Amino acid sequence: MNTATHASAADIAVERHQSVRARGRLARLWASNAPGYLFLLPWLLGFFGLTLGPALVSLYLSFTDFDLIRAPQWTGAANYVRIATADPKFAAAMQVTLTYVVLSVPFKLTFALLVAIALNRGVKGLTFYRAIFYLPSLLGGSVAIAVLWRQLFAGDGLVNAALSQFGIEGPSWISHPNYSIYTLVALSVWQFGSPMIIFLAGLRQIPTDMYEAASLDGASKFRQFYKITLPLLTPVIFFNAVVQTIDAFKAFTPAFIISGGTGGPINSTLFYTLYLYQEAFGNFRMGYASALAWILVVIIAIFTAFSFLTSRYWVHYDD
Amino acid sequence: MRGTFGRAFQQEEEQVMLRVSRRNFIAGGAAFLSLSTTGAGGGTSFAADTRLRLLWWGSQARADRTNKVSQLFQTKNAGTTVNGEFLGWTDYWPRLATQVAGRNAPDIIQMDYRYIVEYAQRGALAPLESYMPAKLQIDDFDKTQIDGGSVNGHFYGVSLGANAATTVLNVSAFEQAGVPLPTQATTWEEFARMGAEITKAGKRKGMYGIADGSVVEPLLENWLRQRGKALYTAEGKIAFDHNDASEWFEMWSKFRQAGACVPPDVQALDKNDIETNTVSLARSAAAFAHSNQFVGYQAINKDKLGLTNHPRIAADSKGGHYRKPSMFFSVSAQSKAIDQAVAYINFFIKDPEAALVLGVERGIPESAATREVIASKLDAQGKVALDYVTGLGDLAGALPPPPPAGAGEAELALRNVAEQVGFGQLSAADGGKLLAEEISRIVSRG
Known part of the structure; x- marks a missing residue:
């Protein structure tokens, strides 16, 4: 029992050591990449805020009767059916x-x-x-x-x-x-x-x-x-x-x-x-x-x- | 050699990429800026300082007049600033629609008879009847003009002036061809004969007698009204049938064959604005427009222009024309300063100094007092427009109900079907059937 505890403690120590090392690696990775992301920020903001976000909203709106002013009402596939038929x-x-x-x-x-x-x-x-x-x-x-x-x-x-x-x-x-x-x-x-x-x-x-x-x-x-x-x-x-x-x-x-x-x-x-x-x-x-x-x-x-x-x-x- | 080129090419590519990313960056920056301005607009409403946003469509001339009135208003109403912004007609409606959808609508909106129902029904405009008569002094307005700004019993639009559909004439071209100008008594038959004579005289290269009016909605409406019909009923249904439409197309087919009007490919150059109208392009000696646009037409035409009514269908027919509110000021339902917006509108239509600045550029003022102020001080074109609208006599009938939602789409349908007939893809009879069908379908969808 004693030995077992000992062993597991050692395991934990090793694990902790590893995780600290992993965290260190992550931190280092982040440190080296952060400026890159910082420079990318305008583009990322643009991409998520002006491209991807609106695109997803438009996907939702395509299932509604949105008229720009009143709140959109869910109409299911009605728009698609009308386009097709x-x-x-x-x-x-x-x-x-x-x-x-x-x-x-x-x-x-x-x-x-x-x-x-x-x-x-x-x-x-x-x-x-x-x-x-x-x-x-x-x-x-x-x-x-x-x-x-x-x-x-x-x-x-x-x-x-x-x-x-x-x-x-x-x-x-x-x-x-x-x-x-x-x-x-x-x-x-x-x-x-x-x-x-x-x-x-x-x-x-x-x-x-x-x-x-x-x-x-x-x-x-x-x-x-x-x-x-x-x-x-x-x-x-x-x-x-x-x-x-x-x-x-x-x-x-x-x-x-x-x-x-x-x-x-x-x-x-x-x-x-x-x-x-x-x-x-x-x-x-x-x-x-x-x-x-x-x-x-x-x-x-x-x-x-x-x-x-x-x-x-x-x-x-x-x- | 190849290597050098490759490098040069790469450099160029990089430059292209740099340019693109810079543009993206600027776009992003602009987005930030606009975000921050909307934030400021929504957040800061000091009791002492109100900012009114005003949006309108029109030319630079209109902008100059409007901005001057805004300055006048500011000097007389300390604590209120008016920020105006203007666009062309085509760009105006998408901009307004997106601003309203983005909860960022301007406080004061220039509104058109065609769209007031769409916006009012969707709850985008503030009802103004509670401000009458004390704060919104429109008691001397024609009742029809107040009705024109009302939807479902609420008052949403203050008319900025009356106008009427009109026929624009190139007076010099008529004189050159030795053809007398049409009068109030001229019928369609006589008018077409004049057109054919001008075309045949051939005094100017590429110029025909009259525009192909088969595509022009107000002209069709005028013709229908003389027959006792209309475009739409008060319930927003189609108010003419396929026989009317067929006869309309038949009439224009005859004009086309007689050379009285321009061929269809010339008419199709007309984008429904002053600059591309066949009179402005010097392709016809007569065309169809609105009276308040006369100032604008004369400004870009070297020849002397004149105004007359649309022809009569028979010597004794009448009531085709009507005086309509050429445009309104409405207040956004989202506005946080409705009181000040109403004060501005009232100033705009009532203040004598403002009236002198504005003239008849937005139509003939509705208030009799305002009309009196400007009457003696109008320029030549203003006077022509004023005389025309006030002198319609028996040619003018009652104001029709506002067009239903979908009327914009229906106007495009008229253009489309009339072109199919004009280019010979459809007979006049089939065109009539198709038009009646299309318009019924469009307005029933709304």
Whole structure:
């Protein structure tokens, strides 16, 4: 018994020693990381206070009839049921958004890649051109550019003035239901700067000796592009495609400015986010708009998951 | 070489990231600031010092006038400060809605006839009838204007002036085309003929006769009222049927074919504001607006403009127009200083000095005494607007009941269906059916 007590006392002593050491380690860890967290604090506060918190509240509100002023009443899945069964504008907005995504992302990426390849050919004054081509992306999301676009593509805008030189009398592109979405796609493609910069970096990482070897073997430039550049660039293409797709789903400003918030003419520019905004702030249906927002989150998640699942069949990682 | 570039690229990326994080940081800082200001606003209510917050929509010209009146009020009411803030129409409503939802509503809210029911029914506005007649001296207001600010028997909105729907004319363009200006007697048929003549005269490149009014809700309302109908009943139901709507679209289809009005893609440029109206864009010689906006229209148009009523559907038809409160001041139900807010509103509508500053920019003042003060001192555009609203005669009828909740959505539906007809995607008959259906559905949902 005595020995047992003795042993357990020793155990406790050891344990205490260990726990003190563990606490010491934790304290040291904390001491070394605290400044890091301190510097992260603004971001952490922003993330929890301005992103995660509101997102969770909106999830709750999507099951209510919240109208911004009166206290929300729980309505179960009513909002979701209505979206799925009795909302023609949801379908219209979804169609416009999908059209926009499907058109703008491939065109933008292709354009960005072409410009990147051109710039990669050792142009003089590369930094200058890179900055110039990147400029639209910096301005792109701004209200001013959407206003400018309106001026360009309006009935008496610059585009029609140019066309009239060739005897073509164009319609008012931005306010004609058959063309308005394409002016928005064009606006998006014009903002090719950030994928271009990333492509350029990707191109620079491809070892030149591969090309040298290929041309020694008599491979044409096209074949080199097809067999070397593209496969080695797939991770970058993949990254750009995912980021741009998510961005395209979330596009709001151009449609809001160009259509004056209506999504017109005839819902032809009714982006999903614009419809969501109309429901929330125009029609005071914050609960319904929250449900719309969460459906968009799910749709984007599905698209992203699908990209990642298919990526193993076409994305080539060099390892 | 590649290495240098890689480094340069990395640097650039870092710079981009730095910029983003700095922006986040600023956003965070701003959030802190706004938190602390709301804290201060809620916490410090010294008995001697009241701070009133005032929110309105409108142009810089309106802001200058409003701020001047606020200063006048402060000099005459020591201990009360008025902090004003203004936005454009489109941005105003989201801002107001979020502030009300965040329990941070301004004390005095500029309110529109279209939204007063929505806000009053949701309990966001303070009823003001207990302040009448001593503290809120509106006994010489038209009864219809007081009714216009009332919802369910309570008084929520003090009219800041009357206006009426109007047809804006580019007088110079009419003269250039050799077409006489429309008068109070002009019918739709005659008006369309004038429009076609202006288009055909082709004196100005790209300019047509009249705007495509099929999308303009007040114009449809005016036309319906002349037929003895209306947009909405007092119970908030649709007050016209698909036959009315079909005929409306049919009429505009004829105008379109005759070249009397602008094509649909030009009309679709109109974002329902002064700047993008087809008259301001020099795409039509006539278009549809509100009388108090005339000051604003003339300010951005080089040509001489004029005002006239909407055409009659027949020589003897009448009552399409009405004088409506162009906007209200309401008091937030959340306000901690309702007494002072009411005092400010009363000053705004009654004080002679304030009246001279304000003019008719918010509409024709309701109080007869105030009207007298300003009548002799108005500028040319103010006088045109005043004469127009007071001289409507038999063209004006009774004020319709306030539009029901959902009216904003219904207006968008009119625009949408009218565009489908305009662009030839729907026949006028089908368009009429669709519009009646949509509006019934929207207002029944509320």
